[in-house]
Amino acid sequence: MSKRLWGSIGFLVVVALLVGACAPPATPEPTEPPVDEEIADDELPVRAAFVYISPPGDLGWTYEHDRGRLMLEAELGALVETAYMEDVGDGPDAARVVRQYAQEGWDVIFTTSFGYMEPTYEVAEEFPDVRFEHCSGYMTRENMSTYFGRIYQPRYLSGIVAGGMTEENLIGYVAAFPIPEVIRGINAFTLGVRSVNPDAEVRVVWTNTWYGPVLEREAAEALLDQGADIIAQHQDTTEPQKAAEERGMLSIGYNSDMRQFVGDSVLTSPQWNWGTYYIDTVRDIIDGTWRTSQFWGDLESGVVMLAEMSPLVPDELRQQVETERERILNTDWDVFCGPINDQDGNEAVADGVCLSDEEMLNMDWFVEGVIGEPG
């Protein structure tokens, strides 16, 4: 490389450093809450963009978000216009996609992966007039809300089904990562199992991936080989269900109503139902009542639900599930109300005490009946 070229590169570096040093310190612009007045008719439709971590074809997590988007379109018709970008990786990719939607002037951007939290926040700072809705995180701003659902409630109900149906008293649970969200689900499920069958145990295998068809299947097969006759899961695909079905065993799905994809061996599935939230959110925008919020929807809100049960589930068990559903809906009782013992048999939640949301969101221990390591 010639001397002149090196010289000019050096010069450019020096200039770049000087310019960088002289740039004014980034002062946060005064943030005003986004102007939220009722949208005039000529400003309609409200434009809602969605960012997905996987393709809607996963039949799981993203499939449900996209079903919610379609419900939104069906419900509000000409009042709303939607778009989505699929298969967007966490991190810088997400920031790029979210920023692009913001620049194109979309009114609200739903980002549907935990890993999008920081990118969404970063872009939300740059575009105070755009509303951001992030699923499953905890960061909020004047123009950024967070939303999620108490899936542990339907998980508890699905545990009752599994506990009543297992003959080996061993249920396998294919789990993604040892984080509070997943641990909470395993615990709620196990509490459900043991409420009807105190002898049953739930054995956990971690796959360390959200989306891994082959790994999810291998984990399920390992549990089946270990003698489990029902497979539950916290993953993104139907593979654990298919593995159980092929062995003539039963399973509990997750995310979507997996029975419609795999068959009646899927007894039921704790299921997401984002449509109601998406419709409410866009309605709020139309009415000018949208405010930043932290939404953790329960069974009553309809964001989480238990999918229709398989014909294999006997009436008596359905009745038990119904009774518990009523108890969650109509009383102060919730899944994590004591007495609850931890994995070693020590009292973790005393009788009459219920865990706070904070405690549930930081859960890092297993309840009695779970076999496995919480991390």
Next chain:
Amino acid sequence: MSVPLLTSLLSITARAGTSLLYATLGEIYAERSGILNLGVEGMMMLGAVSAFAVAFHTGSLVLAVVTALLVGTALAAVHAFLSVSLRANQVVSGLTITLFGTGLASFLGQRLGPGGTRLVGLVGPALDRLPIPYLSNLPVIGPSLFHQDLLTYGLYAGVPFAAWYLYKTRAGLYLRAVGENPETADAMGIRVGVTRYLYTMLGGALAGLGGAHLSLAYTRGWTENITGGRGWIAVALVIFAMWDPLRAVIGAGLFGGINAVQFRMQAAGTTVPAALLNMFPYVATIVVLVAITWWETLRKRVGAPAALAIPYAREEKG
């Protein structure tokens, strides 16, 4: 280790390793001819989606397998054209094949279902396990190795054949000569270009077959990203196996079976640092890579193709 556990581990390893071993064998053929094909992941993915789509619509598994072979071959032919005829950079061309293959597979997966709908979640005909009479009654290896599907059995013949072909036949000698020293091979009258084309395409066909095993037998049906990086593992495996089909069997068992083993240990209540265990095959690959780079005798002995990834042109002196 108890007998049932050993049986179950052998069985799952054979099953999990099949797709990997097909892809690895294919890549060994290609690399032995001097062509590095990083497109394995893409060829497997496209093989998987096309095999399942054909099986679903025609109900014929034979047709499904043939389609996967053809699709893999076609994609590899593109790579051969770029790297042999156009003498393009093989790394870039291979990466392109992977990006193209995975993208196209995902696209097709959303449209090849009935009436242009998605393929995901559909149930089609599958390659069932076919116990071999008598052999499947043997203790341990009977219910594990001889209670598999036809594609796995295909390897029981395909691997020894590859080893015999490479080392004991004239055609195998020519193949290795082309990968080792194309100038000399050319001077001997071997058609370097044609040879490279043929084995690259054979490699593609086998990668397609590996993909077909995934969607027809192992994880029946089509799922997005069904291979989950197995094509890349195959590329690493070739190095780990030092371009030898028999060593590739050990590698495929190790790489393919490691998760199955790890999950079984978890399910049995043994705590193993999963991350560490998962790292093992790659660490082993790096060790082999370092060894063959530094230790020339070893490189010569195993016959690492010296002309790997180097385009050949008759008039240029190497």
